[in-house]
Amino acid sequence: MKALLIFGLFSASASLGAYAPQQAGSAPLEPALEARVQKLGKELRCPTCQGMSIADSPASVARAQLDKIRGLVSDGKTDDEVRAYFVARYGEWILLSPRAAGVNWLVWLGPALLLIIGFAVIVRQIQRHPLERKSASPASGSDEAVEREVRSSAGTDDEYLKLVRSELKR
Amino acid sequence: MKWKVIVALAVSLAGAASLVFVLYKGFGQDPHKVPFMLLDQPAPTFTLKTLGTGEVVSLAELRGTPVVLNFWATWCAPCRMEHPTLDWAFRQYGNQVKFLGAVFEDTEENARAYIARAGSPYPQLIDPRSQMAVDYGVAGVPETYFIDAAGVIRDKVAFPMDRATFAAHIKALLGPRASAELGK
Amino acid sequence: MNSILGYSAVLGALACAIFGAVVGIGSGMARRESALPWVRRAAIGFFAFMLLANLVMVYALLSHDFSVQYVAHVGSRATPTVYTVVSLWSALEGSILFWGIILGTYVLAFALSQKDEHARYLSLALGAMLGVGVFFAFLIAGPANPFGKVSPVPPDGPGPNPLLQNHILMVIHPPMLYLGYVGMTVPFGISVAALLRGELGEAWTTTLRRWTLIPWALLTVGIILGAWWAYAVLGWGGYWAWDPVENASFLPWLTATAFIHSTMVHERRKVLKLWTLSLVLGTFLLTILGTFMTRSGVFNSVHSFTQSDIGPTFLVFIGLLLIFSIALLATRGQLLVPEGAIRSPLSRETAILVNNLLFVGITFTVLLGTLFPLVTEAVRGVRVSVGEPYFNKMAVPGGVVVLFLMGVGPVLPWGSGSPRVLRQQLIVPVVVGLGVIGLCLAFGLRGALPILTFGLAGFVTAITLRELLLPAKVRILEHREAPWTALVRSASKSRRRFGGYVVHLGIVLIFVAVAASSSFVTHTSGTVGLGQSIQIGDNSLKFVGFQNGAEPHRRWQAANLEVTSNGGSPRLMAPRMNFFERSTDPIGTPAVRSTPTGDLYVSLLAFSEEEKTATFNLWIFPMVGWIWWSIPILVLGALIAIWPGRRPKVALSAAVSGVATANLAKVKRGAA
Secondary structure: OHHHHHHHHHHHHHHOOOOOOOOOOOOOOOHHHHHHHHHHHHHEEOOOOOOOEOOOOOOHHHHHHHHHHHHHHHOOOOHHHHHHHHHHHHOHHHEOOOOOOHHHHHHHHHHHHHHHHHHHHHHHHHHOOOOOOOOOOOOOOHHHHHHHHHHHHOOOOHHHHHHHHHHHOO | OHHHHHHHHHHHHHHHHHHHHHHHHOOOOOOOOOOOOOOOOEOOOOEEEEOOOOOEEEOHHHOOOOEEEEEEOOOOHHHHHHHHHHHHHHHHHOOOOEEEEEEOOOOHHHHHHHHHHHOOOOOEEOOHHHHHHHHHOOOOOOEEEEEOOOOEEEEEEOOOOOHHHHHHHHHHHHOHHHHHHHOO | OHHHHHHHHHHHHHHHHHHHHHHHHHHHHOOOHHHHHHHHHHHHHHHHHHHHHHHHHHHHHHOOOOOEHHHHHHOOOOOOHHHHHHHHHOOHHHHHHHHHHHHHHHHHHHHHHOOHHHHHHHHHHHHHHHHHHHHHHHHHHOOOOOOOEOOOOOOOOOOOOHHHHOOOHHHHHHHHHHHHHHHOHHHHHHHHHHHHHOOOOHHHHHHHHHHHHHHHHHHHHHHHHHHHHHHHHHOOOOOOOOOHHHHHHHHHHHHHHHHHHHHHHHHHHOOOHHHHHHHHHHHHHHHHHHHHHHHOOOOOOOOOOOOOOHHHHHHHHHHHHHHHHHHHHHHOHHHHOOOOOOOOOOOHHHHHHHHHHHHHHHHHHHHHHHHHHHHHHHHHOOOOOOOHHHHHHHHHHHHHHHHHHHHHHHHOOOOOOOHHHHHHHHHHHHHHHHHHHHHHHHOOOOOHHHHHHHHHHHHHHHHHHHHHHHHHHHHHHHHOOOHHHHHHHHHHHOHHHHHHHHHHHHHHHHHHHHHHHHHOOEEEEEEEEOOOEEEEOOEEEEEEEEEEEEEOOEEEEEEEEEEEEOOOOOEEEOOEEEEEOOOOOOEEEOEEEEEOOEEEEEEEEEEEOOOOEEEEEEEEEEOOHHHHHHHHHHHHHHHHHHOOOOOOOOOOOOOOOHHHHHHHHHHHHHHO
16 A cells, blocks of 8 residues: 555656756875775666666766765775675665675575586586597597588698598598 | 485585575565664754744753654655645644654745645755754655654654554553553 | 457367367376377467467457456557567566467477477477466466456556567567577477376487477577667666566576487487486476566566465466376386496596586576575575676686586597596697687786686687587598588588587687676776766766657666767767656666777766756676677577488487388378
């Protein structure tokens, strides 16, 4: 019900033809500090947008927040303190990259774990069938014939050259 | 090597089950909701000028009185809809609670023009570049913060309220003794 | 009238789908091929009814029939005609209806393209595909019904989402993506048929390959078009935000690409059967999961719609599919026993196996990252965000390793390779790669990851070009053919191989363009008054004035800039802000000037008409245009690979008698 009310009001607002004024942000700081501001802006999420960072977002709220970052950085706060400031007000949700603590380790280490286990399985699989010195299996299809002739043209497998050329005559 | 098959089967079924479970838990949650972090935290202080008279209002000086702080903007239609409710609430509770409005992401001219037309019985604060709003964790408008006499944020409402809802929140802010005095 | 007609058509489609699924799977399992014509008819009926339903909806949209629920939801008299048609897929219910017709088209195309020699599998395959059709027809008839009646009939509607009306790409991107996405139902049906049937013949594997390549190619184009749209329309200067819905389209692409490679090993060595089939089933599952992510409202995304009844229905379907797929693979274990073995670490089979693992790893990473906010909410009650910084850190290194494999894989031979030969083959490409790295460093470029990417790109390009051109060179030397004839003949003799390597070239191009456009960006922003200039790189941009306009559905304000680059003649760029009736925030359209070396990208942030100032965000993105220009290369490669040949594509051993070969060739020629 509440949601319906809000939806109704928001559509009504749109029809009144009012737009958030597009105000420019505060002036950039000197290069070294401004680089820090932009970097932090990329790490924090704009709360009214869908997954965009404060630095990327065109929303006026995002510009206000970038101004706040500028203010904090020029006050001498460290990167961690700036992040803590925003987390204290908006929640962990505002960080675009989850902090490596507790359950979050799953998302940082999970993929690596999968790859390591996978590699181990593959290595074991191949080791179980040790390399045999026999030559590769006979030609089976035009693709492999072409392969072989490419290799032979590199000048090393002369014994296959005749086979390849006779196949090419097809 | 049957055990390999069993392990693989168990792992895949466990994976599938956890996937479905996680997705299922996602229902009913609003992915756009912003968490209310400042609950029971001291309200961030500010010292800002008001629109009409230019007088300076400082939150620290208001210690001892509960404060209702409403963020709004001229381009926000729900805020405009809420305006009469806020006026009414001021008339009802203005002697016990300090009402403050703060303009969010808007220009002074817009706000002045709107107040000139619609009027406002309580002070409207000018928040340059919405820095005070960011300090409060505001993510959109309208948002109303209920701060008790000790300067601690007790409640936040992030949607436009009607009279009954407003009254309920103010009564909760004032505490049981005060609301008994207020009556209905 | 439209509502009734449309809804009846949907019910008709549902009936045909149920009939086809039941008869198809039933008769297929019972090994009775006589029912096949009925299953075919069911497929035709499903297609016909879905087509009717879609046509009725388009007619209702065009005639502004606001008594139909969906039209009342997205229609508007002010919308231009093109976008009115596009609004068929602009919102939830219409997009599911659109899904239905695309599914119907694919199933029909497949049914008509297969001749009766595959009758054994065809009933099962069509039955499985129509089974999926049952789900979607049920969705359209039930939770996602666009044909509901609205009364009283409103005079006008809100129009489609303003973002969708900003650019013509919006017309092509969703259909392309759908053609890719929905198309994955066909390989799913084919592999389910093989598994249910208990046989995985070679001819059927060929069919599986071809019918995966077709949607794969379309999905690739769809994803790149989506990135282009994000770049050209949204104005934040990026083309990929790792948004949940972008990831949803990327995941099945990853597993489908892994499948395309894994199937080569399956074909030649009869190993990796479990991998290959799991990848196909996984691809389809990921498309359904992806649709769930887009439509359930559970995810916070640019594309997301509000929560509706669709979500739970999809979740049930996903659950059923998961159980079904796992059970199928588990009970058909004897079908998946490898008939050979991978014997050497220095073989192409190993490279592809490692490639499989890598792709699955990247898929897992992206999936985990996208789902993780839900995981933490379920476990801790706190939602976290997993955005660009995470994905860039985790997925990009994997991509670089894939690039490396793209070079090493083609060099490794099938079977076992001798290290000596290998070393000789690698000399030239490694020299080229190192040369590229040297050039980059000489030009003053810095940054380990991009320079490594460029070096690997040189390495891979050298190898790929050699694989493409050497057969032609042999033909020129031996047969004295003209160069172009030699190239064409060598391509037509091994279409899949040639097409595959052309696609590799396209992918290398994308890697290079992505590395260049994300690592060597120049950015500046500032506010300028009338007549003032702002510099970036070699460009000087002078703000010369405002311009505005009004169209029926929006009005816009542009800031005109005179751009002089390198002292050339001035050109006009006009980034703008569009104000739509239904939105309080304007949506910007950036002005982009593309050259082969890079793009100058200007976006209007803010303006003040009284003070005559405008604030701009400016970027120079090196080589970004090459991402979109890879599309023709990828399409060309895919077409070459998909194109059916006169000769049997199937690998026949020398033991097959000449008669059988001749007969098969006759049949293929007849079918071609």
